[in-house]
Amino acid sequence: MNQIQPTPSGGPHGSPEGSAPDLAQLLRRSARGDQQAFAELYDATAARAYGLALRVVRDPAQAEEVTQEAYLDLWRTASRFDPARGSAISWVFTLVHRKAVDRVRSAEAATRRDTAFQSRQTDVAHDATAETAHSSLEARRVRAALDQLTPVQREAIELSYLGGYTHTEVATLLDLPLGTAKTRIRDGLIRLRDFMGVGGPWHE
Structure with missing residues (x-):
């Protein structure tokens, strides 16, 4: 669908918070295709999301890639957010964490394939x-x-x-x-x- 590049405020290293926006409301607006709401959501959460990705993948460049991939998925799947199952920030972090773990597992699988021939x-x-x-x-x-x-x-x-x-x-x-x-x-x-x-x- 629409491509979006949520990089206001300097990307994942920018200031994450202004005046504590309603993240659940921003997610609902994003689900309706509101790119301004999505940009606000990104600004409010991206720095912490990047920190979580970095904690998992332990490489700044890969953490940035994971964060961007996660937010693109978030844009496409915002309609799946269910406030009855947890807060908006928890939902965002769960998606970022899943992406980061997938990246680590993919790298480990590639390493195992490379070493399997010699062991x-x-x-x-x-x-x-x-x-x-x-x-x-x-x-x-x-x-x-x-x-x-x-x-x-x-x-x-x-x-x-x-x-x-x-x-x-x-x-x-x-x-x-x-x-x-x-x-x-x-x-x-x-x-x-x-x-x-x-x-x-x-x-x-």
């Missing part, structure tokens, strides 16, 4: 396939477990454990007192453990 052939390939299948199954279990949380618990857990933010950073991103952010994360972890069983990957 222990069939057994290594078989082990890697089994490990990938196990990881995929575990990812589905985690997603199912996340769906059991309340929206506020899920967004706090996603920022803390998927986004890699500290409790203090989560509190700042969600505009919450630190104690409230910690409580949401703790309660979310308890519900995840109950769903996944003792000894799951969420123990502190």
Whole structure:
């Protein structure tokens, strides 16, 4: 559809916030094709989105590419935002995080393909396939477990454990007192453990 290049205010390194705009409203307007609303959304969130991408891919150039790709996807899929499932900023960060993880996995897969020719052939390939299948199954279990949380618990857990933010950073991103952010994360972890069983990957 329309191509959009959301690069006002100097790209991902520009100032992310002006006067705390209503991100959910900007997403709804973007879904209707409002490019000005999308530019405002980009200005308000891109610096933090870039920081999240950089935390995952650990390369500034790739982090910029991931951020741009994520916002192009965001422009195309803004209509899928559902405020009942979490805040607008959490939805944006989830999309950016998914893109960044995909980039890392793609690079790792390419590296594995390159080294497979020089290492222990069939057994290594078989082990890697089994490990990938196990990881995929575990990812589905985690997603199912996340769906059991309340929206506020899920967004706090996603920022803390998927986004890699500290409790203090989560509190700042969600505009919450630190104690409230910690409580949401703790309660979310308890519900995840109950769903996944003792000894799951969420123990502190």
